[in-house]
Every structure is written in structure tokens, then in C-alpha cells.
Amino acid sequence: MNSFKTSKIDRRLFITTATGATLFAGVGGLNQLLASTEQELVALVHTQAAGDSGPIDSMIAQLNQLSDEKEFEKKAIYAQDAATFETVFRTLGDAGTSIIVSTFPVISESVKAVAPEYPNTKWIQLFGDPVDPPIQNLVTVSYDYYLGCYLSGVFAAKVSKTDKIGFIGGISIPPINADFNALKAGVHSVNPDAEVKAAFAGSFQDPAKGYEIATQMYLDGIDYIQTDAGGTDGGIIQAANETPGRMVSALSPAQYPLGPASVISIVNLDFGQSLYNEVSSALNPGWSGGAHVSTGIGTGVIEFERSPLFMEQGPTEIVQASEQAWSDIMTAREDIIDGTINVPFITSI
Secondary structure (H helix, E strand, O other): OOOOOOOOOOOOEEEEEOOEEEEEOHHHHHHHHHHOOOOOEEEEEEOOOOOOOOHHHHHHHHHHHHHHHHOOEEEEEEOOOHHHHHHHHHHHHHOOOOEEEEEOHHHHHHHHHHHHHOOOOEEEEEOOOOOOOOOOOEEEEEEOHHHHHHHHHHHHHHHOOOOEEEEEEOOOOHHHHHHHHHHHHHHHHHOOOOEEEEEEOOOOOOHHHHHHHHHHHHHOOOOEEEEEOHHHHHHHHHHHHOOOOOEEEEOOHHHHHHOOOOEEEEEEEOHHHHHHHHHHHHOOOOOOOOEEEEEOEOOOOEEEEEOHHHHHHOOHHHHHHHHHHHHHHHHHHHHHHOOOOOOOOOOOO
8 A cells, every 4th residue: 555645746746556656856857768668658647546446446456457458658646635735746747748637536636637738638537527618638447336325224134133334425515415315215115114324434545444344333233334435445344244244345356355245245346447447448449528428337347246255154044135136126127128117315414
């Protein structure tokens, strides 16, 4: 995991590759890098750390794969400090970067401020709201993750023994709040009397806080927790692993091995696949910006999935309940896609 503290960096930034980290001093360093290759540069600027088997690792893996397939230079840059976001973008823009991909709402305002200054660079904002008026060299991408959380709620109501369901988010922001409310709606569509509680860690990178919150939830009788907390998930899974029968629905297939008998399912938002799709499109000479892409269930990016490891190693009674419930989950999935089920999008708790 890369970690560094920054104050004023004077157009200096860490450029992180899959094999390590190299410090390039401002525009000069990047220009030297570009001069060493005839390939175009695609940069991923991410605001969460890599190394936790989470979304950033998935994005970097897919960027590496696409780079091998399409033969372009790639760099992943961990932008920790909001005060440096615009500096990072301008450094890349000045260096002639072809495509800049950025992640998560925290960086959106910096993207909107800088992208118009570099019209020859293609900008992609993953997990960003539509921009009004549109910026012609920027595509924003949003995710209807709440639809998967609704399916998780239906599933939770069918496999829980206690009728107590939990949700742990990173930070209480509108899209995360909507995920909780969709989970709750899914639970109550099956069992209106079930108890559904939410808590927030205050960070997407605090496993210790995740462990603390999850432990208390489990002690309070909750036996199924849906996570929505990025790197904080590690602590939640650790708490679930301590007692048989505790279940977690997490975020990524990479988390299955972290809890073979506790991670029962995931609401999989495949950020890596999303990055692959959007960068592939941007590499096309006919790419057009000024657009917003909304992705939901059935797109290959968002799905509700059971863990194959849990189905092999989880408690027999819960595995059997999961098997019995699955046809109902698939029916609900199709009903969401065709509009028969209208999942509420409620952004307040």
C-alpha cells in the first residue's frame, strides 16, 4: 500500500506503477517519461489506497490488462490530499496525457475546474454526477449500486436467523444513504417486521473502525451485514470471522478468501470492468465527451452474487437457506431490469 503525506507539493507527485513508486519532479519528470516512449499515456488518479483487494486494485489490474492489449503507457497515481488534486491534474495535462481517469465524488469539483483547461485530454470521472452544462471533453459515470443492495436485502431477509440486518457505510453521503434505504426496502419486501440498522465508519479506509462497529452489531443480534465501506470492509469481515453464523455481504470477489465461511455474497460493483469499458471507448478516435453514463443491474458492472467459497465452507443450514432463496433473488433481479420492481432511491437516512 502506498502512503505519503503532502502539504504544498509544487507540482510534484508520486506516480505509482504496479511494480513500485517513482517520484517525478513536476512537469519535467513527466515530460522525460513521455519522451522515452512513442505510446500515449493513460493516467488513473485514485483517491483511495490500493492494496486492500478493493476497487482500486481492480481498476489498476484492468488498466494494466488494457495497456497490454492496446499498447499504451499507463500510470496509477494515489492522490491522498484534496489540496493537491488540481496540481496533479494540471501536471498530467501539461505533460500531454491522453486520457485521465479519476475516481469518486471527492475529486469531482477539481475535475470540473481543470478539465476545460486541457481540451485535448479526454477525461473520465468514475462515480461522478452529470455535469450541467456538460464539459465537452469529460464523461462522468454513475452506478446504480442501490439496485444490488435491494437484492441483498431480499436475500438477507431469507437467510437471517435473527431477523436483524445491518449496514455499514464508509461515510454518510447521498449515494451511500440510498444504498442503505434500498437494502432496507429489500428486507421489508420479504419481512416487514425485520429490524434494519445503519452505521457509518467516517472513512472508507479504517478497518479498525469497521471491526468495532461490526462487532457491536453482531453482539446486538444482527447476523447479516451489508458493507459499503471500501477498505474499511477488512475489519468488518474480521469481526464476522470470529463466530460461526455471522454473515457479511461485501463488495468484491477478492474478498471471498478473506472470509470463506462468513462472506456469503457481494453486491459487486466491478470498477475495474467499468474503467476497462470507458477507457476502451476513449481510445476510439470517434469518442465524444460531454456525456453521462449510468450503469445498473444487467450491465456487467453491477451484480448481486453469492460466494462460491461460502457455498462450500459456510454453515450447512445457511447454505441450504441460500440455495432455497436464490430463485427468488433471480426473479427479483429480472423484475428490476424490466421495471416491474421500482426500487426507491432515497438519499437521506
